[in-house]
Amino acid sequence: MNGLVTAYLQNHELVVGSALLIVGYIVGTLFQRNHLRSIQEREAFFFKLPAVTMKLKSFVPESHWDQIESARMVVGSVVITPDYFRYFLSGIFDVLGGKVKSYESIVDRARREAILRMKESAPMADIIVNTRLQLDTMQPSIPNMPIRPLAVYAYGTAIRLKKSSFPQSSEEAIRFPDQDIIL
Numbered sequence: 001m002n003g004l005v006t007a008y009l010q011n012h013e014l015v016v017g018s019a020l021l022i023v024g025y026i027v028g029t030l031f032q033r034n035h036l037r038s039i040q041e042r043e044a045f046f047f048k049l050p051a052v053t054m055k056l057k058s059f060v061p062e063s064h065w066d067q068i069e070s071a072r073m074v075v076g077s078v079v080i081t082p083d084y085f086r087y088f089l090s091g092i093f094d095v096l097g098g099k100v101k102s103y104e105s106i107v108d109r110a111r112r113e114a115i116l117r118m119k120e121s122a123p124m125a126d127i128i129v130n131t132r133l134q135l136d137t138m139q140p141s142i143p144n145m146p147i148r149p150l151a152v153y154a155y156g157t158a159i160r161l162k163k164s165s166f167p168q169s170s171e172e173a174i175r176f177p178d179q180d181i182i183l
Helices: 002-010 012-045 062-067 084-096 101-120
Strands: 068-080 127-137 150-161
Touching: 012 084, 012 101, 062 068, 068 101, 101 127, 101 150
Parallel strands: none
Antiparallel strands: 068 150, 127 150
16 A cells, blocks of 8 residues: 555646546637537528628629628637647647647637627628628737637628619529638
């Protein structure tokens, strides 16, 4: 028994570090699943509001620009921090090389969340054109903290068309995309 306690005390950093990695993996995975479920539900709700990278003239001919009721800039932003387990994995992949899929999922979630927040700021729009994304890493608020938060900004121009003036013939029709066309 005494030898077991001595072995634990000699290796307690390894035991505590391993336990924290396991807890970080479990908690991080649960939070990520809940966030992804929330994103999927909100994406389904905003499916009919396309956010495209193309300019307005790709969808509305200049002869119909008088049909635009309003145009305004909309912005969505999010800050996401990777958990310690993903940070640990990225350190291993830095040494060994290769893709860091755990960070890719964080960047994907942040991008999708920022686009959703942008769409939520323009619920009455018919289309969001000239959509752009910007990704930044931030300085951590705690000095010497190894994990850097990731900030993603989505912005574009929300266009609302006059409902009474939609073209009736197929030749004059305004061409909206069926889904998002994002970078």
